[in-house]
Amino acid sequence: MKRVIQVKNRTIGDGIPKICVPIVEETKDNIIKEATMIKDMPVDIVEWRVDWFEDSTDCNKVKDILVILSEILIDLPILFTFRTKREGGNKDIAVSDYIDLNEVAINTGLIDFIDVELFTGESEALSLIEYAHQHHCYVIASNHDFDRTPSKSEILKRLCKMQDLGADIPKIAVMPNHLSDVFTLLEATSEMKELHASGPIITMAMGSLGLISRLSGEFFGSSITFASANKKSAPGQMPVSEISTILELIHKNL
Numbered sequence: 127m128k129r130v131i132q133v134k135n136r137t138i139g140d141g142i143p144k145i146c147v148p149i150v151e152e153t154k155d156n157i158i159k160e161a162t163m164i165k166d167m168p169v170d171i172v173e174w175r176v177d178w179f180e181d182s183t184d185c186n187k188v189k190d191i192l193v194i195l196s197e198i199l200i201d202l203p204i205l206f207t208f209r210t211k212r213e214g215g216n217k218d219i220a221v222s223d224y225i226d227l228n229e230v231a232i233n234t235g236l237i238d239f240i241d242v243e244l245f246t247g248e249s250e251a252l253s254l255i256e257y258a259h260q261h262h263c264y265v266i267a268s269n270h271d272f273d274r275t276p277s278k279s280e281i282l283k284r285l286c287k288m289q290d291l292g293a294d295i296p297k298i299a300v301m302p303n304h305l306s307d308v309f310t311l312l313e314a315t316s317e318m319k320e321l322h323a324s325g326p327i328i329t330m331a332m333g334s335l336g337l338i339s340r341l342s343g344e345f346f347g348s349s350i351t352f353a354s355a356n357k358k359s360a361p362g363q364m365p366v367s368e369i370s371t372i373l374e375l376i377h378k379n380l
């Protein structure tokens with residue numbers, strides 16, 4: 127039996143893939159509006175994409191938003207993500223600022239997960255992961271390829287590397303250019319799940335070509351799928367209400 131992750135009444139790594147919805151807004155007002163709308167949707171995790179926030183360099187303003195989000199979302203787990211430009215995010219950030227910002231978020235005790243990009247730098251990623259764990263925060267390690275789909279062996283290598291660094295959930299998002307790229311991602315997912323993973327993993331092929339990968343986690347082994355409430359944070363995300371119906375139907379008929 128693989129390790130599952132239990133967060134605020136959600137079991138990640140078992141049963142229906144959990145739905146994570148990103149908040150992709152620039153202003154405090156819009157972040158609050160978005161969170162208020164999301165809390166009544168069929169959602170399991172809320173990702174705050176801090177790289178979109180206009181004051182993401184101001185640690186006090188970031189903390190202030192986290193307090194508000196935790197008051198609105200109450201029992202919904204929060205994933206704190208600063209997605210760097212090189213991985214498809216909205217802003218660049220110096221590595222030292224990236225570490226500081228994540229540590230500030232962890233120190234609030236209000237977030238359940240942080241996203242740590244695999245290519246942050248090995249020693250920096252290692253110490254941030256350790257820091258998160260010392261403060262009881264789970265780590266989703268991540269890697270994005272917005273142009274192409276690496277080979278199956280490369281996808282497996284990256285996912286295993288994240289796991290070796292101590293991440294609780296390794297995640298990879300790739301861009302398929304042909305249907306065969308989607309097969310590669312799905313094959314890598316099921317091989318990772320069957321042979322290498324010690325716990326939950328997350329994978330997706332982006333864009334419309336990759337849509338099936340966002341729906342088929344229960345077959346191939348991806349435990350969380352990202353869906354949109356308002357704005358998409360990556361191409362190919364479906365609306366929450368639609369994907370939740372599909373995931374339920376698949377589960378019921380399995």
Ligand SMILES: O=C1C[C@@](O)(C(=O)O)C[C@@H](O)[C@@H]1O
Binds near residue numbers: 175209268270360361
């Ligand atoms: O890493 C991911 C996955 C994602 O890129 C997607 O393809 O759904 C969306 C991002 O917001 C999130 O941080």
